[in-house]
Amino acid sequence: MAIITFSIDGEHYSAREDQTILEIAREHKIPIPTLCHLDGLSTVGACRLCLVEIEGSAKLQPACTAKPVEGMVIRTNTDRLKKYRRTIVELLASEGNHQCAVCVVNGHCELQNLAYEVGLDHVRVPYLFPSKRLDATHKDFVIDRNRCVLCTRCVRVCHEVEGAHVWDIGGRGINCEIIGDMNQPWGESESCTSCGKCVRVCPTGALFEKGATVGEMHKERGFLKYIVTARNKQQWIATAHEEE
Amino acid sequence: MTMSTTITIAPVTRIEGHAKITIQLDEHGDVADARFHVNEFRGFEKFTEGRLLWEMPGITSRICGICPASHLVTSAKAGDDILAVEIPETAEKLRRLLTLAQWLQSHALSFFHLSSPDLLLGFDADPAQRNVFGLIAHDKEFARRGIRLRKFGQEIIEMLGGRRIHTPWTVPGGVREPLDPARRDAMLAWIPEARETVGIALATLQKMHGKYAKDIPEYGNFRSLLVGLVSKDGGLEYYDGFLRIMDGNGNTIADKLDPKKYFEYFGEAAESWSYLKFPYYKPFGYPDGMYRVGPLARVNICDFIETPLAEAERKVFKALSGKAGVVNNSFYYHYARLIEMLFAVEKIEQLLKDPAILGSTIRSDASINRAEGIGCSEAPRGVLFHHYHVNKDGVIQKANLVIATAQNNIAMNRTVRQLASHFLDGRNGKITEGMLNRVEAGIRCYDPCLSCSTHALGQMPLHVRVLDADNHVVDEMMR
Secondary structure (H helix, E strand, O other): OOEEEEEEOOEEEEEEOOOOHHHHHHHOOOOOOOOOOOOOOOOOOOOOOOEEEEOOOOOOEEOOOOOOOOOOEEEOOOHHHHHHHHHHHHHHHHHOOOOHHHOOOOOOOHHHHHHHHOOOOOOOOOOOOOOOOEEOOOOOEEEEHHHOOOOOHHHHHHHHHHOOOOEEEEOOHHHOEEEEOOOOOHHHOOOOOOOOHHHHHOOOOOEEEOOOOOOOOOOOOHHHHHHHHHHHHOOOOHHHHHOO | OOOOEEEEEOOOOOOEOOEEEEEEEOOOOOEEEEEEEEOOOOOHHHHOOOOEHHHHHHHHHHHOOOOHHHHHHHHHHHHHHHHOOOOOHHHHHHHHHHHHHHHHHHHHHHHHHHHHHHHHHOOOOOOOOOOHHHHHHHOHHHHHHHHHHHHHHHHHHHHHHOOOOOOOOEEOOEEOOOOOHHHHHHHHOOHHHHHHHHHHHHHHHHHHHHHOOOOHHHOOEOOOEEEEEEOOOOEEOOOOOEEEEEOOOOOEEEEEEOHHHHHHHEEEEOOOOOOOOEEEEHHHOOOOOOEEOOHHHHHHHOOEOOOHHHHHHHHHHHHOOHHHOOOOEHHHHHHHHHHHHHHHHHHHHHHHHOHHHHOOOOEOOOOOOOOEEEEEEEEOOEEEEEEEEEOOOOEEEEEEEEOHHHHOHHHHHHHHHHHHHHHOOHHHOOOOHHHHHHHHHHHHHOOOEHHHHOOOOOOOOOEEEEEEOOOOEEEEEEO
């Protein structure tokens, strides 16, 4: 594998040519915000929070999918990127019903943390206050689409890791929503194994355990690295789990 | 002035929320009617439809920043009912502790921060001074003690639930965290000071009873039904027990009523001029079924108080009633509130010294076992009901919240009318400060929480209007 050299935020780095900008940035502790990305799942580049600037290109690139080439000049934290990232979180906040104060993941929510990170002190666009469906028919879990940001982590983990493929996206445009078993109530799903992986990878309070009260839902995601390492490398290493 | 006149006081100050008062005069300048308007609207009952039962304590506690713990406990009790569980002994004791801490901090706020400026500085003192800052200037130590007493209540809530306001610690089935001995000891350390402060407040109030002897008979002095919880053996109750209804002559007209059947006993009327509903006792109809709840009702209807100092004080309180057997004067809400603070301090000490308070079994687990549940407890301002209907998955289909302040609504209107009739000089159509101050103070006796009762949010400036029969403004005042 060829090794290339390039710069990120003025510093020179080298990496294997098959590595993404995000992987390299994480290796070198360069902060780039993400939402749809989760190590162990396939990459979709959907949320656009990890966009970076590449010199000589007018187009911004998602760090999770873009790979550097020799001599590339990458910037991860310009004023333009900060503005865009804040706007993305603002739009996410306005198009759902994110009431942190009474949410089951209050205090341990990736969207909430992102809002702090990008300095979201208010939302400049009107809130849409959509009326979205909450499905509590499953005996252990609940999906509240009001809190869903359509990151599709649940879709991917169920298909790629559990192999059950319960979840999909239904609808179009702003009416897109997560559906199970071709839009059946979760409790009636024949494909769901009730493993709870979707609940754990969900970055917000959209998927949670039934009976959880305000701020009570903690999402432990170490299992994912453990399973993926075992599957890809045939290494059944419990430490991979513990490191998380 | 030839026509009849309406005087409006809006908004009313130093209450929890936003309201105005209008006083309608007849053509002779006498008070024809008085209305206490509450012009806030929040809609909790509507927007909680579709949410989960387990979220309800967290959501409904957001109704109010003063007594979130009361909503939290009552909502969790409605949840217990739907799960059809009996909660562990420790959980019940911890919830009782939380409820009393809530009483203490809210009553301290009402007495020291909101009402003491009237009582100590005088109803006619300069409004710029007649507030908690004026109180600090007047008697620093008294104010400091009041603020610290409230802090005691708040600290118990914080030590139990992790935060002073809007802790989500009480849940359907019990509570979330046990109490550790270190925090128990920290709470106990407060008791001597708290007891002393309530004693000072009681002595101060007794002096005020002498000072305002002439005014007091006009402060909402009328017979009404009194409603509240009593314990199984008839004692003062705050968390559980039965409903008792007493009339203005001291006759118990209904006893041992199951709080879960409140809707069989009480109806809610609505008036076009207020967002605050008008609950009434069904057998007597509206508005004759007027009733009062809260400290005045609770201390009146109970047969005894289980703690010694509060019981001794209750007997002094009851002696005020003379032949009637019931203290009907709303001014004595203040006195009843202080007696309850004394009880709260004594009872908190008892609970903390009970080894069961440190137990680790605190949460009963169950799924949805009933389609309907009702929670009831005594909030600082009176008996509070949360009534939920859920589907088989625990999703709220319908919620009804019956709030203490709403239950005092008819009585508050009656109090305003009485005060206005007595203190208003209607002949020249002019609003006098003295009348305004007393009408406001009359409302303040009830310590109304309009944020709770309309489930609404508000502010507190003061605006007064006088209108004639054709609703033309004759006089207007703002501060």
